[in-house]
Structure formats: C-alpha cells, structure tokens
Amino acid sequence: MGATQETMHHVGTLDMFMKQIGRIVELNGEQIAVFRDSSDRIYAVENKNPHPKGGPLAEGIVSGHYLYDPLYDWKIDLTTGLVQAPDTGQVKVYEVKVEDGGVWIGA
Template sequence: MMKTRQAIKLCSFQELPEMIGQVFSVGGEEITLFRLTDGTVRAIENKSPHPKGGILSEGLVSGHFVFCPMHDWKISLIDGKVQAPDEGQVKVYNIEVSDGDVKLVCEE
C-alpha cells in the first residue's frame, strides 16, 4: 500500500526568528518550530516529558538542543531524546523548507 505524503505550510522561513520557539497548532497538536543558527528548522511537540510538564517553546536553545524552561532538561531537537541523567522523549516532526516556506510533512 502506498503512503500518501502531505506537506502543510506553517510559515515562511523569513518569519521564523533564530533560536526562539514558534508554536503552531496542527490537527489538535501543539508543534514548536526552532530555526537554528545553522539555518536548519526543527520541530518537536511543545510539551516537556517531565511529569510536571513545561512549555518547550519557552526554552533556551543551544546548538541542536532545547532546555526545558521549568526543569532544565536537555532535549535533542534532532531525535527528541532527553539527555542523561534525565530520561524521556518528545515527538519529533518532519519539516521541509522549500520555495522559502516551512512545511510540516505528514505521511499516512
């Protein structure tokens, strides 16, 4: 069975500030986009896996990581994994940048 691929435009690349999370709601999910200093755009869910939560769009970005603003957990923007000694994972979304637009890529 063939997978269908859909790309949903979220914003233009130029609208994304560097190193500051921008929140988008897609299909009832809150997704945070981060434009990194190397020009890549990463997308993760906007909720820390910490039991008490935390809004990741408000976190400090360093390299390819975001730090939970409430508990200082270091979370990879590449694979969503929380770095040791803490444990957990956030959902990571596929993003493509084409024709100056940032798009969320969904495959079903």
C-alpha cells in the same frame, strides 16, 4: 516512511521563525514547537515537556541542535526528541522541510 506531499503542511516562511527562539504552530489540534537554529535549520517537536510535571517547550532556548527546556533545564536533542542524561524521556519529533523559503511540517 517519510511524510508524503499530502501530509506536509505549510506553517509559514523561514523569516517568520526567529533564530534560537521557539514559536508555536497548531496542526490537527496539536501544538507544535518550531525552532530555528543559528544555521537556519528548522526543527519541530510537540510542545509538551516530557517531565512528569509537564509544561511547554516553545519557550526553551536552542543551542546547536539541542533545546534547553525553560522549566526544568532538561537538554533535549531536537533531531531525535530524546532527553539527554542524566534525565530521561522523549518528545515527538515532526518531519520538517524548507523549500523556496517556505516551512513545511509533516503531521
């Protein structure tokens, strides 16, 4: 079940998110890492590395729909949140909508 209009939160405009660089937004007390790929698609995941030692994800680099985490060089699929083999784990993925230049995240 997708987020309803009441659960979508405006977090800025598309031009506020640099391509291939993460930005942190806070919703309901949670830090969310928001990324814009080279095709202007927006992804949002929890800003919490699934590695046992943890750490932020917003400082990672985006290539296609993958995030390369800055601390452990894990490759994370931004569409599913799944860490790619040989590593394992998953991050929470948030629904994203871009409408009339505005970016909305479901939380």
